[in-house]
Amino acid sequence: MGNRVLIIDDDEKLQKLLKEYLKDNGFQVHALFDGFDARRTVQTESPDIIILDIMLPGKDGLEVLKDIRRDYTVPVIMLTAKGEDTDRIVGLELGADDYLPKPFNPRELLARMKAVLRRAVSDGRDETAQNKDLFIRASGLTLNKAKQTISTEHEELELSSAEYQILEVLMKHPNTVLSRDQLMTLARGRDFMAFDRSIDVHISKLRAKLESDPRSPQRIKTIWGSGYMFVDTP
Numbered sequence: 001m002g003n004r005v006l007i008i009d010d011d012e013k014l015q016k017l018l019k020e021y022l023k024d025n026g027f028q029v030h031a032l033f034d035g036f037d038a039r040r041t042v043q044t045e046s047p048d049i050i051i052l053d054i055m056l057p058g059k060d061g062l063e064v065l066k067d068i069r070r071d072y073t074v075p076v077i078m079l080t081a082k083g084e085d086t087d088r089i090v091g092l093e094l095g096a097d098d099y100l101p102k103p104f105n106p107r108e109l110l111a112r113m114k115a116v117l118r119r120a121v122s123d124g125r126d127e128t129a130q131n132k133d134l135f136i137r138a139s140g141l142t143l144n145k146a147k148q149t150i151s152t153e154h155e156e157l158e159l160s161s162a163e164y165q166i167l168e169v170l171m172k173h174p175n176t177v178l179s180r181d182q183l184m185t186l187a188r189g190r191d192f193m194a195f196d197r198s199i200d201v202h203i204s205k206l207r208a209k210l211e212s213d214p215r216s217p218q219r220i221k222t223i224w225g226s227g228y229m230f231v232d233t234p
Contacts, residue, residue, distance in 0.1 A: 002048025002117065007031040008064065009053040009079065018051070020105045033057075035064030040153055043142050049113055052096075052184050053079040054087050064089055067075060069095045071135075071144065075116045077109070136171045138232040140209065141218050145170055150210065157209050162187070162202050170220065174232035177223045203228060220227075 003026055009015055011031045019029045030045050032038065035056050042050070050068070054061035065076060078091040078099040086101045097116045100109055136143040142151040148164040150157050161169065165187035169178070178186070180199045207214040221229045 004028045004030070004045065004047045004049035005049050005113070006038075006041060006045060007051045008033075008056065008061070008105055009051070009228060010055075010057055011053070015142065018106065018109070022110070029159075035059045035061065035067070038064045039067050039071070042074060043137075043151060044140075044153070046129055046164060049117055050074055050076045051078050051079065051109070051113075054091065055081065062094060065094050065096060067093065073122045077112055077116060079104075082187055111207055121209055135193070136168065138171045138174050138230065141171070141219070142169060150209070159209075160202075162198075163206055163209075164201050166199065170228065170230035171232075174230050177226045177229045179227035 005022055005027045007015060007018055007029060008031070009018075012033075015031050015033075019031060022029050026222070030041065030047065032041060035052075036059055041047075052061045052064060062076060065078070068074070068076065072142065076095070076099045078088070078096045080087045080091070082098050088101075091099055098112050100112060134145055136145065140153060140200065141147075141166075144151065144156075145168070148159055148161070150159055150164075156178050166183060169183055169186045183199055203220060204214070207217050207220055208220055211217045219231055221231055223229050
C-alpha cells in the first residue's frame with residue numbers, strides 16, 4: 001500500500017496532531033489549510049490517499065472533491081461535522097471513499113485509511129496504476145491523453161490535434177533527440193517528406209504555451225542539425 005497522504009484541513013491543531021501521528025505510523029504527510037491548490041498538489045505530490053475536511057475557508061470540501069474527481073481517482077476520506085448526514089451522503093455521491101465525523105480518534109482514522117488503501121489496491125484503483133495510461137507526467141507538466149490537454153502548475157491548456165500528437169511523442173521520449181522525420185512519423189503514423197517544415201510551426205506554438213521564455217526554451221530544446229529534445233529535469 002502507498003504511504004503518501006495529503007491532509008486538507010484548516011484546523012491547525014488537528015493538522016499538527018495528524019501529521020505527528022501519521023508520520024509515526026510510516027506515512028509521508030503533506031498538508032494544506034485550504035482547497036484552492038488541491039488539484040495542483042495532487043498533480044505534483046501524487047498522494048496515495050487524501051484526508052479532506054468539508055468545512056474549509058473560501059472553497060468547501062465538496063467543491064474540492066469535485067475538482068479532484070475531474071482527473072484523479074486517488075482515495076478520499078471526508079471529515080464531516082458530527083451528525084451532518086447530508087454532507088456525508090453528498091460526499092459519498094461525489095466520489096468520497098469513506099467519511100469520519102469530528103471529533104474522532106486518530107486510531108480510527110488510521111484504521112479507515114488502511115482499509116480504504118487495501119480496497120484501492122485490490123480494486124486496481126490506486127491513482128498511479130489507474131492513470132498510468134491516461135496521463136504522462138514530465139518536467140512539471142501533465143499531459144491528459146483523454147482530454148488532449150496539458151496542465152502546468154497554474155493552468156490547464158488546450159492543444160490542437162497536431163500539437164498534442166507531437167507533445168505526446170516528445171514526453172514519451174524525454175531527454176532523447178528526435179529528428180523532424182522521427183517526430184512526424186511517430187506523431188502522425190506515416191512518413192513525411194524531409195523538407196516538410198510544419199513541425200517547426202507546431203514546436204513554436206508549443207513553446208509559446210509551455211515556456212516562460214519561448215526565445216530561450218528550457219523544456220523543448222532545439223538540437224541544431226539533429227532535431228528536438230524534450231528535457232525532463234529531475
